[in-house]
């Protein structure tokens with residue numbers, strides 16, 4: 001017997017029953033982004049490795065150990081572990097700043113060689129946005145409102161929004177020095193990763209998932225106590241705006257992004273159910289220095305990304321598999337397969353989802369398949385109906401059976417009015 005293949009560890013099939021839920025969520029995202037004036041961008045899945053090294057950062061876990069990389073030297077390429085770098089690259093490459101396309105969104109797969117667990121996969125999907133050229137705190141506020149709309153679109157209505165400010169090049173260096181001094185004092189109680197990061201990326205140490213370390217950091221100096229006047233004003237404006245919009249939020253001075261071009265606002269949305277340890281469904285922040293660091297114009301930027309698998313898990317969207325759906329299933333007697341297919345095609349041309357049995361089974365076999373297909377109605381066509389120019393329509397939910405028209409346009413109109421009548425009734 002041949003070998004049976006399975007998906008690789010950390011990779012999953014999204015099967016019928018799930019795909020319908022994905023499509024519905026994706027459609028809601030499309031509508032939301034359009035309402036906020038965002039346009040979709042679809043960069044390739046593979047980029048030069050260097051792009052991620054420069055933008056995500058050499059000291060991060062992602063670049064250090066999680067990238068799927070192929071090829072050598074100048075030819076080295078990587079499956080994207082996130083999408084912000086690609087969007088910035090595209091923004092610069094195509095001069096999107098000159099085309100007024102500063103509000104962009106995306107949706108698609110990302111790849112990280114992480115240790116798989118619930119809510120953590122090696123291929124996962126992100127939906128996210130980037131805004132370029134907008135410096136004011138009002139933009140942060142709007143991006144947060146949009147983030148929460150997307151989270152709600154996944155059926156999550158009790159998510160926690162956590163915000164912080166990490167300052168900028170004016171105030172962060174002094175804070176960083178104080179933080180390093182603090183961390184050095186407790187270095188003997190830090191894990192290996194944190195000790196290594198202490199000098200390469202000290203802010204990121206605060207991000208540790210280790211509970212003992214987190215207990216130590218309760219005493220650490222807080223970035224929000226060390227903000228310069230401009231950063232403080234920006235942060236206050238965001239907080240004030242959230243309060244005015246009635247958006248509940250928490251503050252967490254340990255919510256950091258470890259890279260120099262991240263400034264001021266950082267945020268995360270955490271789910272309260274369904275995910276356990278991997279409860280961060282969305283994360284983002286302001287990165288005013290990134291586009292310039294990648295060789296582009298000096299424009300400010302801000303973005304967030306959400307993991308779709310986590311959103312759908314936390315929203316309970318996947319709890320019930322979606323059922324197969326057809327509007328009609330065509331059942332014929334005494335017709336050749338091409339004759340039956342001609343009617344099916346005519347109904348499809350009228351916009352109905354139509355199924356049939358290409359296997360040439362008898363009436364009983366076709367009706368059984370009609371039942372299994374999930375169709376709302378069976379359209380039956382035998383010698384009688386053909387002679388009279390009619391059809392017999394059977395409501396597969398109630399079992400009710402009645403005479404219908406023979407013309408495909410009229411059949412479609414009847415079926416549609418029945419289905420929309422039901423929609424209106426519920």
Ligand code: AMP
Nearest residue numbers: 119120121124280281282283306307310
């Ligand atoms: P990050 O770029 O790490 O801030 O990730 C943004 C969002 O993507 C997170 O909040 C998660 O929802 C999601 N995400 C990140 N890594 C994974 C993964 N390995 N599996 C599933 N979702 C992920």
